Structure formats: C-alpha cells, structure tokens
Amino acid sequence: MTEDLKLFNELVEQLLTQEKENPVARPIDTDKLYQTLDLELNEEPSIDEDFKDTLTKIIKSTPKTASTSFFNQLFGGRLSRATLGDLLAVMLNNSMYTYKVAGPQVGIEKTILHKICDIIGYGEHSDGTFVPGGSMSNYMAMLMARDKYDAAIRETGVQTKMVIYTSETSHYSIAKNASFMGIGRNQVRFVKIDHLGKMRVDDLEDKVQKDLKEGSHPFFVNATSGTTVLGAFDDISSISKVCKKHKLWLHVDGAYCGSVIFSEQYKFLVKGLELSDSFSVNAHKMLGTPLTCSIIVTQDKKYLYQSFSNEAEYLYQTDDDEFNLGKISMQCGRRNDALKLWTLWKSVGTKGLENIVDKQFELADIARNYIRNHSDYTLYSFDDSISVCFNYKNIPAKKLCTLLYEHSALMVGFGTFENNEFVRLVTINSLLNEKDILNFFYTLEEFVNHHDFK
Ligand SMILES: *Cc1c(COP(=O)(O)O)cnc(C)c1O
Numbered sequence: 001m002t003e004d005l006k007l008f009n010e011l012v013e014q015l016l017t018q019e020k021e022n023p024v025a026r027p028i029d030t031d032k033l034y035q036t037l038d039l040e041l042n043e044e045p046s047i048d049e050d051f052k053d054t055l056t057k058i059i060k061s062t063p064k065t066a067s068t069s070f071f072n073q074l075f076g077g078r079l080s081r082a083t084l085g086d087l088l089a090v091m092l093n094n095s096m097y098t099y100k101v102a103g104p105q106v107g108i109e110k111t112i113l114h115k116i117c118d119i120i121g122y123g124e125h126s127d128g129t130f131v132p133g134g135s136m137s138n139y140m141a142m143l144m145a146r147d148k149y150d151a152a153i154r155e156t157g158v159q160t161k162m163v164i165y166t167s168e169t170s171h172y173s174i175a176k177n178a179s180f181m182g183i184g185r186n187q188v189r190f191v192k193i194d195h196l197g198k199m200r201v202d203d204l205e206d207k208v209q210k211d212l213k214e215g216s217h218p219f220f221v222n223a224t225s226g227t228t229v230l231g232a233f234d235d236i237s238s239i240s241k242v243c244k245k246h247k248l249w250l251h252v253d254g255a256y257c258g259s260v261i262f263s264e265q266y267k268f269l270v271k272g273l274e275l276s277d278s279f280s281v282n283a284h285k286m287l288g289t290p291l292t293c294s295i296i297v298t299q300d301k302k303y304l305y306q307s308f309s310n311e312a313e314y315l316y317q318t319d320d321d322e323f324n325l326g327k328i329s330m331q332c333g334r335r336n337d338a339l340k341l342w343t344l345w346k347s348v349g350t351k352g353l354e355n356i357v358d359k360q361f362e363l364a365d366i367a368r369n370y371i372r373n374h375s376d377y378t379l380y381s382f383d384d385s386i387s388v389c390f391n392y393k394n395i396p397a398k399k400l401c402t403l404l405y406e407h408s409a410l411m412v413g414f415g416t417f418e419n420n421e422f423v424r425l426v427t428i429n430s431l432l433n434e435k436d437i438l439n440f441f442y443t444l445e446e447f448v449n450h451h452d453f454k
Helices: 002-021 030-036 048-061 080-092 104-120 134-149 173-180 201-213 236-246 258-262 302-308 338-372 397-406 434-449
Strands: 127-131 162-167 188-191 217-224 249-254 278-282 294-298 377-379 387-392 411-417 420-426
Touching (some): 104 127, 104 258, 104 338, 134 173, 134 278, 162 173, 162 201, 173 188, 249 258, 338 377, 338 434, 387 434
Parallel strands (some): 217 249, 249 278
Antiparallel strands (some): 377 387
16 A cells, blocks of 8 residues: 555646646547557556556546636635545545444534534434435435325335426436436426526416416425526525425525535525525535535435435444434445545634635636626626626637637636527636636637637
8 A cells, every 4th residue: 555655646746737737638539538548458467667657647638627727617626625534535435324334434424414404504303414416415305305295105106296396597407316216307397587597486386386286296396506507596585485385395406506605795695595495515516625525404304214214234233323324325335425524624614614615706706807897708697606607709608618628728618598608617616816817818818819710
C-alpha cells in the first residue's frame, strides 16, 4: 500500500499541475479514444513504469472538473477538506448497513441527518439517509409517498391510476422513476411554469381537480428548489396548501440548490420547506463535496422503515434499528458518503457552509452585472439564481459551447427555455473569484473574435 500511496501522491501532483496549466484538457475524439490511450485489458500484467505511464496519460486527457475553466454542470471545484474525508472513506472501506461494520461512521451519518432536519424545521420524528444521487433521492421520496397512500402496494403492486405532479422544467428523474415504480410515465402531469420558471400553483390545482374528476388517484407533488436549467425555486408554501387540501405527499427536490438552507440571506428561497414531507439535497453540488453526496430527509421516519426495511437475519445480528442504517436505505452494501461532508462541515463550521453558498450567489451577481453592462450580451435568467443564462452576439449557444470545448478554451454548457437557446454559466465552484468570472467572459470574447461564426 505504501508504494501505491507514493504513486498516488505523484499522480495527484501531476493532476494539480495539469489543472493549472491546461484547465481544459484537449478532448479526444470518441472514434480515436481506443487508439490514443492504452485502455486494453491484456493477459499479461502492466507493471511499474508502464502502468504509471498509462495512468499519467489517462489523467492528462480526463476533463478537469476542479479547474477555473469548468462551468459545465452543476458541480465543480475541489474543497480539500471534503476530498480528504472521501479519501479516508475509501481507505476505511466500511459498508454503512450496520453499526457492527461501520461503527462511529454511523454516528457521523446520523449527526449530519439530524442537523439538517433541525435546520429545516422538521420535527422530532424526522430522519433520513444518504442516497446514491439526487435521482435516487427523488425515487425514495416517490416510493415512500406511494406506500403511504396504500401500503398494500408493496405486496399487490399498483392496481389503480396513481398520479404524480411536477413542473415542466423539473428534473427528468421524476418521469423515469414513475416508470421504475410501476406508476407509469403517462401518469406524470407536467405542471405549467410562469415566466420565472416556477411551478404555476393554479395549474397544479386544476390538474389535480381534473384527475380526481376522472377517478384517478393523485398522491405526490414534486417541487423543485433550483431547477436544472434556470435555477428557479418553486413556491413551496403555496404548493403545500394544495397538497394539504388534497392529502398529497410534498417532496422538495433540492438536489441543485437545496443547500440554501445554510444561508441566512438565501434561505427565503425555500420558505415553507418545513411544511414538506420530504426534502433532498446534493452536497456534491452547492456544498462542493466530491461526487456522490446525496441526502434525503423526511418528516416521519416511519415511512422510511415502511418502504425500505427488510428483515435479514444474516445481516442484522446486533444493535438496534437506529444504528443499523441498512433498514432505511435502498441498497444493501452502501458506500460511506457521509464522511466527506462531515469533514468539511466539522472543519469550516455551519458558518463556513453558509459562506460557500453565499459565494456562489455573489459570483452569479458578478456575472449578471457583467452581462447587463455589455450590450453584446442578452440575459435570459434572473436574480437569485446561480445559473446565469445568456447569449453573446446572437451566436447559437450550442455551436459556441461545442467549439469552446473542442478548442480547449472553456467547459460550459447550453440550455433552453421558452424557445430560447443560451449558454448556461453555472457559478457553483465557490473557490472561484471575481477575476475567474471576468476571465470567463474575456476568454469567450477573444475566442469569438478569432473564429468565424457567420
Ligand atoms: C442534479 C439534479 C438531480 C439529479 O441528481 P443526481 O445526483 O445527478 O442523480 C435531480 N434534481 C435536480 C433539480 C438536479 O439538479
């Protein structure tokens, strides 16, 4: 192990240098990938220098998500205290299903979950778990809601037309999960959005009424805190009124921006969160931990047990349920995703998490100001969002983003809303500064100057 740790340190040093010197790795054409890199698995071992050489080349060509030129997705950067925690989790290699196997790591996971429940104002019966991603968090919420509506479904399967509501611009996992869970994609109603990308509560009420009239069974509403493209926040309080009236489970998908719960200044964006039945957040997005770090919490833990516990004598041999986390998780063996968030939180404090969140809004403000002050740009997104959507000189966004990537200039994605296609700059890397954001625009402008977009 010592030898490999030495190698690891060496490779990481290379990576850190690469990140600075070539922040956007030169992409390899997919049709040349297997000729360019030695990815083949052979009968004979690859040893020493050979092995190291191959790894070095792979690292060099791998996209650098922690560089100052990465704005492509809803994650980025590297907070070293969180990375430290994840590296330790790999070395410790516990499975989080029982206290016997995970020991104090169980306490670490529980401490985070209870603290988050406290912060959002969930009551004394609340609890949660770590999930392999935001899509799966939504899946767990939908399953708990389904089984709350009719616990017999666990044995009989879905027998009636059960209906799910989510906004047109919510994450695609809602529809996908509906197909997984036997509800069916056709039973997902996509509620209209207003001009700010928020769910229209009047349309939600109309759609529920219509389904009731037709004899269907509404049971679940998904509200989004930070929609994937625009970063819009649905109005939880108003949606909650419709849910209470019709006895529907309200889940808040905060995978992207649910971490605003840590910010005094921005928690108003999730006002009414304490009225929801469940809430999910990806710490690997706004909080900047390594992937994956997804959390779901629910007001009443009995629904976690109802949907996810299974007796297994070979597994649960000691300790009580509170410490045997396998009883409330989707998986059996489960990676320790809690430690990286704990090492971060412990080392920067809750105030530090607040700073991480606030910094992203600050960077987004800088970007929006720049755009508003330069007439070659058109802005499509709004304040209080860390997705800054714009066009430059009316150049088609898809073409611009693709060329920027192919020429190793910047990694940034594009999106669409109301027939507009635009560049989506995501200011989720809290380690960046004003100069990095300005540099983004300068790089883009210079690139456009030197390329023909006619
Ligand atoms: C990213 C995202 C998800 C999916 O999370 P994964 O961890 O990628 O599965 C779900 N909902 C929203 C709003 C997201 O932004």
